[in-house]
Amino acid sequence: MNSEIDMVGVIEQDHTSEDQRTLDEIQRGWLLNPETDLSRKKSKPINLGCIICSRKAFKWTVGLVILAILVIGLPTIRTKSLPEHHPQTRQLDNYTAALHDALLFFNEQKSGRLPKENYNISWRADSGLQDGNFTERGLIGGYYDAGDNTKYHFPMAFVMTMLSWSVLEYEGKYKNREEYEHVLELIKWGTDYLLLTFDSFASSIPCIYS
Numbered sequence: 464m465n466s467e468i469d470m471v472g473v474i475e476q477d478h479t480s481e482d483q484r485t486l487d488e489i490q491r492g493w494l495l496n497p498e499t500d501l502s503r504k505k506s507k508p509i510n511l512g513c514i515i516c517s518r519k520a521f522k523w524t525v526g527l528v529i530l531a532i533l534v535i536g537l538p539t540i541r542t543k544s545l546p547e548h549h550p551q552t553r554q555l556d557n558y559t560a561a562l563h564d565a566l567l568f569f570n571e572q573k574s575g576r577l578p579k580e581n582y583n584i585s586w587r588a589d590s591g592l593q594d595g596n597f598t599e600r601g602l603i604g605g606y607y608d609a610g611d612n613t614k615y616h617f618p619m620a621f622v623m624t625m626l627s628w629s630v631l632e633y634e635g636k637y638k639n640r641e642e643y644e645h646v647l648e649l650i651k652w653g654t655d656y657l658l659l660t661f662d663s664f665a666s667s668i669p670c671i672y673s
Contacts, residue, residue, distance in 0.1 A: 559640045569649045575604040605656030623653040
C-alpha cells in the first residue's frame with residue numbers, strides 16, 4: 464500500500480515538474496522574444512461584417528479618410544468663415560474725370576450707326592445713314608462739328624491728328640487712367656470716315672460735295 468502511494472506521488476511529482484518546465488520554457492520564450500505574441504495579436508484581421516481586412520490596411524484607410532476630410536473640409540470652412548469682399552469703386556481724381564468727360568464729347572458727336580456700347584449716352588441714336596448714298600462707298604460715320612449736324616473734314620482731320628499725337632506722347636497716362644482703349648476707338652471712328660473721303664487711285668478731284 465505504501466509503495467503504491469509512493470509511486471503515485473512520484474508520478475504526480477513528475478507531472479508537476481514537467482508542467483513547471485513547460486511553463487518556464489514559455490516564460491523564457493516570452494521574455495526573450497516578447498514581440499512574437501504582440502505580432503500575433505496585431506496580425507489578427509478585423510472583421511467589419513461584409514469586409515475583412517488586416518489591422519494595417521484598416522489603419523491606413525482610416526488615416527486617408529481623415530486626411531481627405533482635412534484637405535477638403537478645412538478650406539471650405541475657412542472660405543465660408545471669411546467676410547465677403549466687396550470691391551471698392553475707384554475714386555476718380557479731377558484730372559481723370561476731366562479727361563473722361565472730354566472724351567465723352569466725341570461719343571456724343573458721333574455720326575452714323577452708333578455702337579451698342581456708346582458709354583451710356585442714351586439720348587443719342589443713329590443718324591446720317593443716307594450720307595454719301597450717291598457714292599460707291601458712302602460717307603456714313605465721322606463726327607459732327609457741333610449741334611448743326613454738319614461734318615467739316617479739315618477740323619475733324621486736325622482733331623484726329625492731335626488726339627493721335629497725345630496718345631503717342633502720353634500712352635502711359637491714358638493706360639493708368641483706363642482711357643487707352645477708349646481713345647483708340649474714338650480715333651479709329653474718325654479716321655475710318657476720313658478714309659472714305661479719300662480715293663488713292665484718283666488722279667484728279669472731279670467734284671466736291673458739301
